[in-house]
Amino acid sequence: MLRNKPRAEVMKSRIPGRTLAVAACILTLLFSVGCRYDMQDQPRYKxxxxxxxxxxxxxxxxxxDGTVARGQLQENKALYTGKKEGVDINAPVESTTDAKGNTIVATFPNDVEELPLPLTKELLERGEQRYRVFCIVCHGPVGKGDGxxxxxxxxQPTTYHDDRLRNAPVGHFFDVITNGxxxxxxxxxxxxxxxxxxxxAYIRALQASQNPNPKSVTAGDTPGANETKTDGNQESTNTEPAANGGAK
Amino acid sequence: MAQLFHRGANNIVKASLALVVILGGTAFYAYTQIARSSYLTNRYLERQQPVQFSHRHHVGDDGIDCRYCHTSVESGASAGIPPTQTCMNCHNQLWADSPYLEPVKASYRDNKPIKWERVHDLPGFAYFNHSIHVAKGVGCSTCHGQIDNMPSVYQENTLQMEWCLSCHRNPEQFIRPKSEIYNMDWKDSDLTADERNKLKTDYKIRSRELLTSCSTCHR
Structure with missing residues (x-):
């Protein structure tokens, strides 16, 4: 068939083919631009x-509501709420009234008195770092309420350095951080x-730092135990917490 | 057969060959510059946000730590956009009646999130995780610039692949001590090259081959 066609006609039929190829190339290129943006903004959620x-x-x-993730049952009440196990929620709470007429809660019968985590140097350092992120903005560098x-x-928040908060159990501070x-x-x-x-734990350390009287703070919570480890001799480190614990 | 071209045509050919090289080179250079320009990368583009929130005021003037709001920067892929309640921690008392805060108060009242304009938007094919960068000594300002000087936040860097690679190839030039991660004024010159090399060892930063392997960022 082709052989019978005049030369000019063959030329004619070639040209549209070449144009088609070029057009196809351009189209492909155009599509590739589109592809880039599909990959850039993929239909998934970030x-x-x-x-x-x-x-x-x-x-x-x-x-x-009510879902419990694996390993998140939070059975340890003291750890997750700062409250004692099996305590009467309606236990009497002593309160007084200050000069401005505000009610001041003085006893916290439901709050745990011992840290539910082991008190380590790392815990205190972590506490200091977190205090400086979240608390310092209002409570100030040493907790005087001057952030x-x-x-x-x-x-102005109340200072940490009064008898009410020095004597408050650790569970109270946990409760305040958790619930306001x-x-x-x-x-x-x-x-x-x-x-x-x-x-x-770090707040306890701050309280001890502003009121260095071993009888007024809970034994295990003072930073003193850690400090003596570095400057004092080993024996005093071992005896001091026990002595404080006895005083408490 | 007579000469088709004049003798001077040789020069024209040489000149046009040179011109092709020069023009081609210029065009390629122009392409590389346009591809890196803020017009295409949105670098330095200040976004208008639904609230006139100033990082310069909250970070620079008030000294609030980055992590107060961006709480998951050390533990997750995303640094975390604070819930409106975080704003209300202070603004339930401070400027509580200001009309500027109305979008925030409306969000808190109606329990509807504020629709912030995203400033740093990586393409979907790039994997990025904040926590690993923070853990390996990359400070906020290394990538985000001095946020404490930005009334409205803009993208400090191109976020292009060559920019990522500039650090993945030579991380020791950009890392800093863990205590300085959130320090906005940190300069890379604050440490000597030896100290930064030591940090690289201490942080157990992987080899250049691993850090620049495709699947590190394209998973």
Whole structure:
């Protein structure tokens, strides 16, 4: 067939073929541009992206109420709530009234008195670091309630360095960090449980630092035990906590 | 057969060959520069946010630690956008009546998240995890710049692959002590090269081959 065609006709039929090839190349290139953007913005959810699928518009969904993740049963009540096991919630709470008419709770019968985590140098250091992230903004570097946010006009929190809070059990501080107190919001969404206890341990250290009287602080919670390890002799380290524990 | 081209045509050919090289080179250079330009990378582009939130005020003036709001930067892939409750920790008292805060208060009241404009948006094919970078001594300001000087946050770097690789090839040039990760004023010159090399060993940073292998970032 082709042989019978005049030369000019063959030329004619070739040209559209070449044009087609070029057009196909350009189209492919155009598609490849499209591919790049599909890969760039893939149809999957990243953190904090919005979603049209869920009613609340959020891609990140909360687990249904009452869900317990594996290993998250939180059986240890003291660790996760700072409250004692089997204590009457309606136990009488002593309270007094200050000059301004505010009620001051003086006893905390439901709160645990011992740290549920072993008190180590690492725990205290972690506590100091976390304190400087979350607490220092209001409570100030040593807990006198003179943080930057207070200087900007936030109502001043009470100092850690009065008898009421020196004698308050550690569980009380944990409870306040978790659920808030007065004008302070709870920090449970910002600070994990272990870090909350680390902060509580550090607050005890701050209290001891501003009131260096071994009889007024709980024995195991003072930073003194750790400090003597470095400068004092080993014997005093071993005897001191026991002596303090006896005093308490 | 008569000469088709004039004798001077040789020069024209040489000149045009040179011109092709020069023009081609210029075009390629222009392409590389345009591809790196802020027009395409959105570098330095200040985004308008639904709330006039200033990092310069909260970080620079108030000295609030990055982790107060970006709580998951040490533990997760995303640094974490704070829930509105974090704003209300202070703003339930401070500037509580200011009209500037109305979007925040509305969000808190209606339990609807604030729709922040994303500033740093990596392509979907790049894997990134904040926690490993923080754990290996990469400070916030190394990638994000001096946030404490940014009233509205912009992208300090191109976020292009060559920028990622510049550090993945030579991490020892950019790492710092763990205590300085959140220090906005840290300069790489604060440590000598030897000290940074020692940090690289202490942090057990993997080899250049592993850090630049494809599947490290494209999983």
């Amino acid at each position: 953190q904090y992206k919005s979603s049209e699928f869920f009613g609340d518009g959020k891609a990140m969904q909360d687990p249904p 930057m946010v207070v200087r900007r006009g936030y109502p 107190w007065g004008k302070m919001n709870g920090y449970s969404s910002q600070i994990p449980v272990a870090d909350r206890w680390a902060i509580v």
